[in-house]
Amino acid sequence: MTYAIRTHELTKVYRGKDVVSSVSMNVKRGEIYGFLGPNGAGKTTIMKMMTGLIKPTGGDMEILGTSVRSKSHEVLKRIGCIIEYPIFYEKLSARKNLEIYCDYMGYYNKEAIKESMQLVNLKNVDDVPVREFSLGMKQRLAIARAIVTKPELLILDEPVNGLDPIGMQELRDLFYKLSRQYGITLLISSHILGEIEHIADTIGIIKSGKLVEETAMADIRGNHTEHIEVSVSDFAKAAFVLEHELNTANFQVKEEEGLINVYDGALTQNDIILAMVRNGVEINTINNRNLTLESYFLQRMEGGKKHA
Amino acid sequence: MLNLMKLEMKRMNFLSIGISAVSINLGIIGILLLLGIDPALTGESFNDADQIMMFIETLVVAAFVIHAASMLAGMIIEEFKNKTITVLFTTPVSRRQLLLAKVTVISLVTFLLVVLSVSLITYVFSILNTNFEILSFSFPISYLWENATHLLLTAIAAGGLSLIPLFFGMMKYSVPATITSSILIVAILSSSVNEGTNLFAFTAVPVALGVIGFGIAYMVINKAVKKDF
Numbered sequence: 001m002t003y004a005i006r007t008h009e010l011t012k013v014y015r016g017k018d019v020v021s022s023v024s025m026n027v028k029r030g031e032i033y034g035f036l037g038p039n040g041a042g043k044t045t046i047m048k049m050m051t052g053l054i055k056p057t058g059g060d061m062e063i064l065g066t067s068v069r070s071k072s073h074e075v076l077k078r079i080g081c082i083i084e085y086p087i088f089y090e091k092l093s094a095r096k097n098l099e100i101y102c103d104y105m106g107y108y109n110k111e112a113i114k115e116s117m118q119l120v121n122l123k124n125v126d127d128v129p130v131r132e133f134s135l136g137m138k139q140r141l142a143i144a145r146a147i148v149t150k151p152e153l154l155i156l157d158e159p160v161n162g163l164d165p166i167g168m169q170e171l172r173d174l175f176y177k178l179s180r181q182y183g184i185t186l187l188i189s190s191h192i193l194g195e196i197e198h199i200a201d202t203i204g205i206i207k208s209g210k211l212v213e214e215t216a217m218a219d220i221r222g223n224h225t226e227h228i229e230v231s232v233s234d235f236a237k238a239a240f241v242l243e244h245e246l247n248t249a250n251f252q253v254k255e256e257e258g259l260i261n262v263y264d265g266a267l268t269q270n271d272i273i274l275a276m277v278r279n280g281v282e283i284n285t286i287n288n289r290n291l292t293l294e295s296y297f298l299q300r301m302e303g304g305k306k307h308a
Numbered sequence: 309m310l311n312l313m314k315l316e317m318k319r320m321n322f323l324s325i326g327i328s329a330v331s332i333n334l335g336i337i338g339i340l341l342l343l344g345i346d347p348a349l350t351g352e353s354f355n356d357a358d359q360i361m362m363f364i365e366t367l368v369v370a371a372f373v374i375h376a377a378s379m380l381a382g383m384i385i386e387e388f389k390n391k392t393i394t395v396l397f398t399t400p401v402s403r404r405q406l407l408l409a410k411v412t413v414i415s416l417v418t419f420l421l422v423v424l425s426v427s428l429i430t431y432v433f434s435i436l437n438t439n440f441e442i443l444s445f446s447f448p449i450s451y452l453w454e455n456a457t458h459l460l461l462t463a464i465a466a467g468g469l470s471l472i473p474l475f476f477g478m479m480k481y482s483v484p485a486t487i488t489s490s491i492l493i494v495a496i497l498s499s500s501v502n503e504g505t506n507l508f509a510f511t512a513v514p515v516a517l518g519v520i521g522f523g524i525a526y527m528v529i530n531k532a533v534k535k536d537f
Contacts (some may be wrong), residue, residue: 051398056537076400083398087391101313104399145395 003062004029006184010059012045012209015104020045021258023061027187027202032179035189036297043189044207047157050187051081055098066151077105080146086138090131094122094141097130098148112119116148117141121221122168136161143171147178154178154186160195172199174258194299205300207244211226220296224299228262228269230276231284235260238281245275261289312401312409316383323394325417326380332371333425339367340433344442357447361417361430361455368425369466369514373428375420377469377490381483383410384474388502389481394537407529411471419467426459427452461511469493471525493517 005027007141019126020042026126027033037043048054050063052073061068066075069119088097098113117126120140125133133141139162146154159175160168183277190196196203204212204218232238235253242251262272269286276283343350343432354360384407387393397403430452437447452459473494477486497514 048537053397055534073400073402076398079398081398083394087395089392090390098313100319101395101399103318104396106400147458168423 002029002065003027004031005187006062007046007050008060009047010046010061010063011057011276012042012049012054012210013057017051019209020049020056022213023206023209024059025204025211025214027185028180029185030183032175032186032196032199034196034203035187035206036193036196036203037189037206043204043206044157045209046084046206047081047155047187047189050155051079051083052076053083060268068202076285077149078152079155080149080151080153082142082146082159083155083156083157086135086142088130088138089142090109091129091131093127093135095126097141098145101145103149112148113144116144119147119174120144135168136164136167139163140171143174147184150182152184154188155279156186156188157190158191160190170217172196172273177241197291205297207300227289228267228272229285229287229289230260230262230272231286232260232276233258233284234281237274237279241275241281242272245279246271258284277294285302295297309405309409311415312405316409316413320379320383320413320417323423328375330364331423332368332375333429334365335370336425336429337436340429341436341442342366344440347444349442350520353444356445357451360433360443360447364433365426365459365462366498368429369462369469370498372418372421372425373466373470373494373505374487375421375492376414377473377477377487379414380416380471380474380477381486383414385481385483385486388478388532389483393404397537400405403533404428404529411525411529415467415471415522418470419463421424422466423459426463443521446511458511462514464520465514467496467523469514470519471521472517474528475524478531492514 003026005025007023007025010020010023010025011018014098019124023042031042035043042096044124045054049056049061052066052068055067061141064078066072078235089100094117095113098116099110101116102108102110102113111265114126115121120143120279122137122140122144125137130138130141139159143156143159146156156175160171163171172195172255173190175186179186179199188200193254197217200217202214203214206212230238239253242248242260246264246267248267251260251262254259269288273283273286331341340363354363371506387396396406429491431449434447434451436447437443471492473490476489477483479485496515
């Protein structure tokens with residue numbers, strides 16, 4: 001397995017306070033890595049360390065096979081990034097902004113500018129000064145700038161902020177295309193889960209500067225799929241029925257919420273209703289529930305434990 | 309490094325620099341022509357070609373140090389203030405070289421503008437003086453060659469001097485601070501210390517300040533290289 005990014009015990013201390021603390025994350029080549037965490041968790045700081053804007057206080061980092069401790073800037077040639085909010089020379093046109101960027105990146109294919117503007121769906125604005133752009137347009141232009149040099153790795157800090165839902169969907173599709181068709185590795189941060197839930201291959205969750213979880217999406221989906229939520233009054237009896245009548249131990253009693261969650265995939269609503277009725281357990285409601293990434297994420301954020 | 313300097317120059321608006329330089333030159337020639345209005349009054353301050361030469365150098369250096377401050381503001385201070393510098397910092401160029409390139413270009417342009425302007429103004433004014441007797445004494449073109457070494461030294465000093473405002477401007481990434489400090493520096497240097505002479509006249513003063521300017525640029529770059537953005 002080759003990795004695009006590997007950090008080892010990466011730490012950043014500001015004024016004696018750990019902003020990022022011992023983060024060891026692994027981003028595989030070619031995957032989309034969703035980097036989740038609330039505002040102020042340290043996502044941007046980590047991404048800035050990866051792009052050389054901030055120097056780590058401790059730990060190591062290897063990006064595209066190059067140790068970042070080395071003084072070489074060459075690896076930045078292979079990275080495209082958006083950090084924080086889109087920054088441009090506001091008085092200059094969109095095209096001119098991209099030209100300047102290409103010059104400094106040492107990339108001389110002028111056709112690429114046109115192509116990348118088309119990819120992000122910015123049309124007929126080449127010569128418009130950036131100050132006349134809306135936030136959404138700037139965001140698109142920032143993405144165009146990040147991909148114009150055809151990088152191997154894209155580091156995108158909240159790239160769909162400020163976009164309307166249709167725009168978000170468009171860019172999600174674009175990210176997916178960049179990953180699958182062009183083999184680009186994407187590290188995308190967000191505090192809104194829905195944004196990356198559908199495209200990410202791996203999710204890293206960061207909380208208060210610490211990486212609390214790094215899991216393949218496939219595993220999250222596998223572990224936290226459906227469960228049946230049964231609302232009953234007599235918990236003891238219901239639990240007894242589940243254990244002895246339906247022969248399952250894969251359920252959880254949440255007395256304070258008045259619920260029993262049944263995780264046994266072999267059981268259907270019908271099985272449960274029949275068994276309960278046979279044993280005289282009164283059912284108030286019964287529902288199929290999907291644990292979305294959102295609730296999973298919230299659980300992890302609040303420090304809650306995983307379900308059985 | 310040379311490449312980075314080229315990139316900087318590519319982004320500079322040479323037309324506007326040209327227009328500024330021509331306007332400054334015309335303005336200074338205009339000031340010199342005023343000397344012809346009242347020869348008696350002029351005679352109180354200026355008695356020989358040496359003093360006129362010094363006067364021209366003072367005016368030119370003063371104007372282009374302020375002009376350099378506006379370049380510093382546009383090419384360095386605003387890049388930091390608007391954070392566009394962070395975009396350049398994510399490209400594969402060394403921060404030190406990037407900033408050094410900017411400072412060198414500004415310093416070099418100021419040096420060239422000072423040499424060219426002093427030469428041009430001296431040339432034009434000496435022709436005007438020969439034909440219209442603006443001054444009560446002669447001001448031959450040959451004076452320019454005789455003072456060439458001094459002019460070069462002054463121009464190099466101006467190149468360094470022009471970077472001093474960086475110190476004030478970079479404190480809070482402030483354009484007004486940059487420009488104001490340049491005006492203050494010029495005002496102190498060109499104010500008369502006694503009859504017909506000013507701090508510019510003592511070659512050591514501008515040269516020392518020039519060295520300080522280069523030192524300040526080095527310090528500012530060093531700080532920016534280490535800083536987190």
